[in-house]
Amino acid sequence: MKLSVIMPVYNEEKTIAEIIRRVKAVNLKKEIIIVEDGSTDKTKEILKEIIKQNDSQNDSDNKITIINQRKRHGKGTAIRRALKEVTGDIVIIQDADLEYNPAEISKVIAPIMAKKSKVVYGSRVKGHGKPFSSLMGWIYYLGGFSLSLFVNLLYQAKITDEPTCYKAFSTEVLKNVQLNCQNFEFCPEVTAKVLKKGIKISEVPITYHPRSLREGKKIGLKDWFIAVWTLLKYRFYN
Numbered sequence: 001m002k003l004s005v006i007m008p009v010y011n012e013e014k015t016i017a018e019i020i021r022r023v024k025a026v027n028l029k030k031e032i033i034i035v036e037d038g039s040t041d042k043t044k045e046i047l048k049e050i051i052k053q054n055d056s057q058n059d060s061d062n063k064i065t066i067i068n069q070r071k072r073h074g075k076g077t078a079i080r081r082a083l084k085e086v087t088g089d090i091v092i093i094q095d096a097d098l099e100y101n102p103a104e105i106s107k108v109i110a111p112i113m114a115k116k117s118k119v120v121y122g123s124r125v126k127g128h129g130k131p132f133s134s135l136m137g138w139i140y141y142l143g144g145f146s147l148s149l150f151v152n153l154l155y156q157a158k159i160t161d162e163p164t165c166y167k168a169f170s171t172e173v174l175k176n177v178q179l180n181c182q183n184f185e186f187c188p189e190v191t192a193k194v195l196k197k198g199i200k201i202s203e204v205p206i207t208y209h210p211r212s213l214r215e216g217k218k219i220g221l222k223d224w225f226i227a228v229w230t231l232l233k234y235r236f237y238n
């Protein structure tokens with residue numbers, strides 16, 4: 001089975017080369033689809049260099065496609081754009097920072113490979129057992145915890161980590177979800193629509209190394225409210 005790794009990228013000059021190296025190191029046949037949105041730092045130049053090197057290596061197990069958009073359109077738009085290029089059997093979302101560990105991708109997609117699940121989320125809650133050391137870490141933890149609770153109440157689900165980045169899907173399922181998201185509401189929208197189709201979301205424990213807003217995190221409080229609204233909207237309308 002082939003894996004498609006979708007990587008949305010905006011201003012990640014510090015981590016983009018390392019995250020691509022780590023994803024390539026995963027021992028699976030895969031394609032990496034990167035959507036970069038007019039970054040204002042050196043991300044674009046670094047990506048150009050990476051694609052040059054990758055093309056010269058002619059590594060058919062690690063095909064990299066880079067889509068450069070002129071303007072910032074948001075993580076959700078980037079994922080929807082990348083989906084048009086997907087040729088693999090399984091899709092996973094991989095952020096371009098180092099918060100999630102690509103060495104755990106095989107573990108996350110294993111239930112899909114084994115045809116036991118169609119959708120699997122990597123759960124930081126199951127992986128950690130306890131929240132993080134900083135105040136900011138706690139705030140983000142509680143934000144995520146409350147969204148998971150809300151999903152379980154509204155959609156009769158049983159998940160522990162709704163806003164996790166590591167969301168893996170059988171391609172056929174993801175391509176059949178009609179997505180409208182532009183920004184970080186990709187997570188609540190896809191969760192809502194998968195559950196509404198009656199598809200079970202399985203979870204696998206994963207580790208997490210959170211970064212701060214100062215270190216480049218772009219999601220914020222506003223996105224929590226948008227997530228709540230998105231979950232309500234898709235529960236009661238369309």
Ligand SMILES: Nc1nc2c(ncn2[C@@H]2O[C@H](COP(=O)(O)OP(=O)(O)OP(=O)(O)O)[C@@H](O)[C@H]2O)c(=O)[nH]1
Nearest residue numbers: 008009010035037074075078095096165217218219
């Ligand atoms: N192409 C694109 N990527 C974006 C945009 N905004 C954020 N990203 C990328 O989306 C990923 C997630 O952003 P983060 O700021 O790390 O947010 P997070 O808290 O990890 O968010 P989630 O994992 O989405 O819950 C990173 O790889 C960002 O570079 C955007 O406007 N366009």
Ligand SMILES: [Mg+2]
Nearest residue numbers: 095097099217
């Ligand atoms: Mg992140």
